[in-house]
Structure formats: C-alpha cells, structure tokens
Amino acid sequence: MRYLLIVLSMLFFPLTSAYAEISVGISLPGISIGINMPMYPRLVRVPGYPVYYDPRVDSNYFFYDGLYWVFQGDDWYASSWYNGPWDRVDRYDVPLYVLRVPVRYYRQPPAYFRGWRADAPPRWGDHWGRDWEQRRSGWDQWNRRSAPPPAPLPTYQRNYSGDRYPRAVEQQHSIQSEKYRYQPREPVTQQYFQQRVQPAQQRQQEQQRQQDQMQQRQQDQQRQQQQMQRQDQQRQQDQMQQRQQGQQRQQQQMQRQDQQRQQDQMQQRQQGQQRQQQQPDQGQKNRAAPQDKGQKDKAAPKDQGREKRKDEERDQTRQ
Secondary structure (H helix, E strand, C coil): CHHHHHHHHHHHHHHHHHHHHHCCCCEECCEECCCCCCCCCCCEECCCCCCEECCCCCCEEEEECCEEEEEECCEEEEECCCCCCCEEECCCCCCHHHHCCCHHHCCCCCHHHCCCCCCCCCCHHHHHCHHHHHHCCCCCCCCHHHCCCCCCCCHHHHHCCHHHCCCCHHHHHHHHHHHCCCCCCCHHHHHHHHHHHHHHHHHHHHHHHHHHHHHHHHHHHHHHHHHHHHHHHHHHHHHHHHHHHHHHHHHHHHHHHHHHHHHHHHHHHHHHHHHHHHHHHHHHHHHHHHHHHHHHHHHHHHHHHHHHHHHHHHHHHHC
16 A cells, blocks of 8 residues: 555656646735645545545645635635635634544645644644634544535636636626535535625625616716707707797888888879879869859949949839
8 A cells, every 4th residue: 555655646746746836825915825726626535525635736725515725834724716815714613524634635734743643634632722622522523424425516617727717706706606506514614605795795786886876877967968958959949940030020021111112102103193183173174264254254244234224223213
C-alpha cells in the first residue's frame, strides 16, 4: 500500500506542481487565505464521507453541503464558488463531517498534525482546548452507515474561469440560483446562503427601486415633453387660427368696402341720371312760361275794358 501511494504521488507530482505555480495569494478586507483556484477543481469524494477534496492542489480544500471549505492558518473559510470570495467560519460552527475528514486528505497539513493518525480526523479537541471539546462534544463519534449522501457538485461553475469568473456576490448568487437547486442541510450552511441571499435580494430590490424611480422620472419627463409639445401645437394652432381670422376679417372688410364703393358709385350714377332727367323738364317749363305770360298780358286789357264798360252801364242804370 505504501509503495502504491508513492507511485501515485510520483504520477500526480508534475500536475500538482504545475497547478501550484499558477496559484497566487487572494486577499480580502482583513483576510488573506493565500489560495487562488484558476479553474474549476477536480473534486474527488473522500471514501465513506459526504465530502469531496482535490488531490492536486497544495491546500486543504474541500466541498461539502453546497459550499467549498478551506482550512488555512488555523481557521476555516467557506464560499459558494470555487475561487471565493471567502468568509471566515467560527470553529464552533464548522460542520461535523468537515471536521471528521481524515488527516491524510489535508494536502497542506499544519505542523501540529504530525504524529496524528492519517486515517483518523485531526484531534481538534486537543488543539482547540476543553471549551471547544465541551461545546462540540461527540463530534468524532458517528455511525458511518448513517452518513448523508453528498451534495451534488456545482459543475456549472466549470464554465466560469479566468476573466469569466464572477467576482460580484450578486452575480454569483444570480447564476447559482438559476443553475444550482440544492438545499443545504447544515444550519451553518443554511445561514451562509441566507446571509448571501438577503443582501443580494436587498441590493436587487434597491436596484429595482432605483430603476423604478428612474423609469418614473423618464415617464414624467416624457409627459412634460408631451405636454409642452401639445402646448406648442395648441399655441401654433391658436396663432394660425388668429391669423386666419385676421385674414378673414380683412377680406370681409375689403368686401364690405368694395360693396359700399359699388353702392356709392351706383347711387351717384342714379343721382346723375336723375339730374339729367330733371334738367330738360325745367327747360321746357322755362320756355312755356313767357308764352303764357304774353297771352295773359294780351288778355288783360280786354278784360279790363269789359269790366270798365260794365261799371259804366251800372252807373247809368242807377241814375
């Protein structure tokens, strides 16, 4: 068995070295875990455990209950994506099956692992003290037949590497909620996902609210523009109508003036005709007047002689 392990280590050594040369430190605010996975890991199940590990990487890298787990610098870190970002998990909350992984599957075991059995889990109680041992009492006692089935691997993340790797938590959550339907069973895992979901939902709600506000402002601006356009159109229509009415009034006034001028001209012509008709009648009257007067003058002495003779005859009769 020992020789088989040596041969396998010699076979995997070139891959492990090449893979480790690509890795660089990853730093987060207050946390530097010193791990960077340039591509999706080749996870292998730990025999008899619902836990996976990557035998090629030079780190204590595991997958359990929908999360990636890393033990680095005496602390545990978890992430829902294979290359982080990573969150520190309190040692009192690390899932039991992660703590039960045998020592031999730690690819970069700390110095205090020396002398511990390779086929047994690390002696966390001896290392972390009595308080931890009391709070996690019975952590290393379990029935292997009752172990839960392993969570399905999020192999969809294989399509996201290099520049395509989503660094924003919102983007990770959006992709994961679409492609990974697994529901975690561990309380700490559930809490982790809940903490990821709530801020993402809050940010999405905030983004949606901002989008709604922006859309409302755009709609208000559109309504204002439409109102201004309607007002401009109404003003132009009013101005055009006023011009048309002014032109109509001018035309009507010019028509009335033309009609009045035509009536005046017609009336003047009629008056001229009347004057022309009256002038011949007056001439005839004037010509007839001397004749009548001459006749009257001639007839007057005769009448006067008759009357005189009549007067004389009356006088003689009285005598």
